[in-house]
Amino acid sequence: MSLYENIKTKITSQLLEAANKAKLAGELNFEELPSFVLEEPRERQRGDLATNLAMVLAKQAKRSPRDIAVALIKHLETSGTWIESSEIAGAGFINFRLNPVWLTGVIGEVLKAGDDYGRVDIGKGQKIQVEFVSANPTGLLHMGNARGAALGDSLASLLSKAGYEVTREFYINDAGNQIHNFGLSLESRYLQLLGQDVPFPEGGYHGEDLVDTVKGLIAKVGDKYLSVEQGLRREFLVRYALDEKMRNIRETLEDFGVEYDVWFNEQSLHDSGAVRSTMEELEKKGYIYEKEGAHWLRSTQFGDEKDEVVIRSNGSPTYFAADIAYHRNKFDRGFNKVINIWGADHHGHVARMKGAMSALGYEADNLQIILMQLVRLIQNGEVVKMSKRSGQYITLRELMDEVGKDAARFFFNLRDPDSTVEFDMDLARAQSSDNPVYYVQYAHARLCSILRQSEELGDLGTPPTEEDLLRLDSTEERDLLKKMADLPSEIIVAARLMEPHRLARYVLDLAGLFHTFYNSQRVLVEDDGLRRARLNLVRAVKQIVGNVLAILGVSAPERM
RNA sequence: GCGUUCGUAGUUCAGCUGGAUAGAGCGUCAGACUUCGAAUCUGAAUGUCGGGGGUUCGAAUCCCUCCGAACGCACCA
Known part of the structure; x- marks a missing residue:
């Protein structure tokens, strides 16, 4: 424990003792000591530390806080606490002035601990996992991902400094409907670039980066896949593009200073049968019912607004089903605590995800979801609506090129995740020096x-x-x-x-x-x-x- | 319509999960380099903490309500 923590702990216990002594002396009456704080007062002229103990005792003791404070000070043992003087102020605060000599010990403490100064052990070696960014591999990383990366990585470092055994994880959505769409988009681009007049699929990915990917592919293999059977062709295109996209995501995040311990594939959950067995488990426990040919999870039992489909009427599992299997897998890997960082646009998923964990018999509170508000981008004094469809968005790569990794990471970490931050591109460019x-x-x-x-x-x-x-x-x-x-x-x-x-x-x-x-x-x-x-x-x-x-x-x- | 989050100085944001006179940066104004880095420092001005109720010794913080904003409310992810 640090010097300062030590002093505060010592004073706190002496305060408790003073209260008990005063009680024994018949000067103070209370059943149970309420929780109180010992903190630094806002104005430093008031002293080094202050406590509200006398105030929170007032109700039980049925006496004025100031009277109680007098009794407390009378019985307070100050030797070994560095307390130099105590005084009553305001409504009943007790302010302490410490002998400043203790402060000089701090320097030695810092130099001795070196890189470990600040390390504490509230985690006690508990295993904790932080999953963050987990961006879809169908596009490039954008500002929102940048915020998530800065927040997630720093949180992971912080927890590790606090004595947790931390794992950083990225979940790769490489399965399901979205990948199907991805394949259709790629195929369409492939054919278009080779001169065929084919339509672009409904709900496809319009991003220019996708066109570049396909161009790169054509440079390598030419029109070889024109004659290949459609299913195989799509499979190949997806594998190729996914690989390139993930490599890009990985490199970009590395340049942003983020290194993951685990890259987890959604596909592996389907391949291993984990999705199916998880659904069977839920079914066995009676949380699944059939309606209109689909299988639904009774998430409303756990506070969700509506029940959710886990298996579509065509028999394919939804993203949610895979996600449940994924989170089950996390707990089965032995994490005491699992943290997800999600964009605020996913807040509707919190209740159902926690509900699914409860249904499986896990403690829902061990899954903690941190929502961060979206980043509002300002350009030329106007809010830029970001969307992948319109291609109107700033990528993480561009952000790093414009303002630098350090400035970007510090900027995001200066703000509470709950606040919608405005990011003025022009300001970031022009005023980067202040x-x-x-x-x-x-x-x-x-x-x-x-x-x-x-x-x-x-x-x-x-x-x-x-x-x-x-x-x-x-x-x-x-x-x-x-x-x-x-x-x-x-x-x-x-x-x-x-x-x-x-x-x-x-x-x-x-x-x-x-x-x-x-x-x-x-x-x-x-x-x-x-x-x-x-x-x-x-x-x-x-x-x-x-x-x-x-x-x-x-x-x-x-x-x- | 229902739900989640938010509303604090001109502006961008803090405010330690109820405490004392609500704080910083930028911007504005006035000062400080013959001396360790002026990307710095010193001082000044600036508030209906969105409005209104409530809870209590005490509310920016907790509860209710209204106003406003963002985001959700698919057999998408």
């Missing part, structure tokens, strides 16, 4: 620059003494140290809430505090002791900035 990511990266480069110069000055070796470190007592230094001490707590909260965007905020704040410090204090001063202390501070800040950027998948440049 993108927040550069603020953080600049801080990192600056930190590196200071360290480089200290080396040139021959400032190696000798570590600062305890006394040297105690001289880091300006408000700028203390604010910075406090923020540094806070990282483990931030990781815990972010991992618990599955909100990596908190870390982007954190590192932005940290960079800001560093810039402020930099402008008010000089690091490379004549005074040996003070210089050594500040250099260690710089080393530690650099370490943390690097650690957090790594979680976010953003590079930490030494120069820029």
Whole structure:
């Protein structure tokens, strides 16, 4: 446990003890201690930590919060807690001021832990899977996928930092109706490009990239497949195009800094009989009924708005059926928790998917679905309706070319998945230099620059003494140290809430505090002791900035 | 029509799952480089937290209702 976590835990337990002692002394009356918080007050003049314990006790104790606070403070044991003073304020808050000396210990803690600073263990080695992007291989990756990739990958890194054993997975929709359509589209393009006047299929994929794929194919095999039997021809075209599309998706994501552990084929679920056996299982449990020739899942029993078809009247399973088998497979692989990141346009599927898991006897809460709102693209001051049909969309590749991987990933991770973000292409292009990511990266480069110069000055070796470190007592230094001490707590909260965007905020704040410090204090001063202390501070800040950027998948440049 | 999510400064967004005087970036205005990187810093102005009710010591946060937006409501995925 980190220094700061330790202190907070200690104070919390002392508060509990104080409440019990006050009760024994007959000064306070309560049955059960309600939950309370010990947190940093918004305004730092109020102190370092504050608790609302007296306020939440008011109801049970039938006394005013301020009276209760007096009793609590009277019985509070402060030795070993760094508490320097306690005071009652406002409606009944108890504010604590800590002896700032504890802060200097943070630097040593950071440098000792190195890349592991911020690592916590709330996961306790539990296996957790994050499935994200899982884009259809029938087209190119777009802005929505970019957001999903940034979110999913950073969440996975965050959870891993928090002590979970994480698997990143991509589900490839290489079966079913959509692939059938894909085959028809490919065939049509193939014939068209070879001069035949054939119609484009209804509901086909209009994307230009598909035409390019077929052109590439023709360059290799020519008109060889004109004479091949239709079924075989389509099969070949699909296999070829799928392979090319998936390779492209894979490479694009890799360039975006995302590496998957597992690429899972939908087709394998059909081949292995998993889809069929899963449906039989559901049938056996009585959750399936027949109507109008189709098989339906009673998903309404689990809160869905309507029952869903799993086997069509023509006998073929729906996408949903395969998806149920897929999620069953996930749990059977031993994941304690399974996380899906879906676009908000799929929110209607949440209830039925969880319902299907309940029906199969799994704990639905172990399947967690994070919905992210869609990305609204602005171009020339206007909202661009994105759709694959119209071909009106910006690809992930274009996004990286335009604004860069780091800026894109940071941008998405700065926002709550629940907010519809506006992405102004022109702004991203024109103002790329005042993108927040550069603020953080600049801080990192600056930190590196200071360290480089200290080396040139021959400032190696000798570590600062305890006394040297105690001289880091300006408000700028203390604010910075406090923020540094806070990282483990931030990781815990972010991992618990599955909100990596908190870390982007954190590192932005940290960079800001560093810039402020930099402008008010000089690091490379004549005074040996003070210089050594500040250099260690710089080393530690650099370490943390690097650690957090790594979680976010953003590079930490030494120069820029 | 029903459902899900959202509505916070001119603008883009935070707001730690109920706490003290609602915060940042950009933009605006005024300042800081003979000194470690000015892609930085310091200061100033800016709010009906969409409207209205309720719950309680206390609400941007929870509940109800209305307004507005996005997205769902296929034997598509």
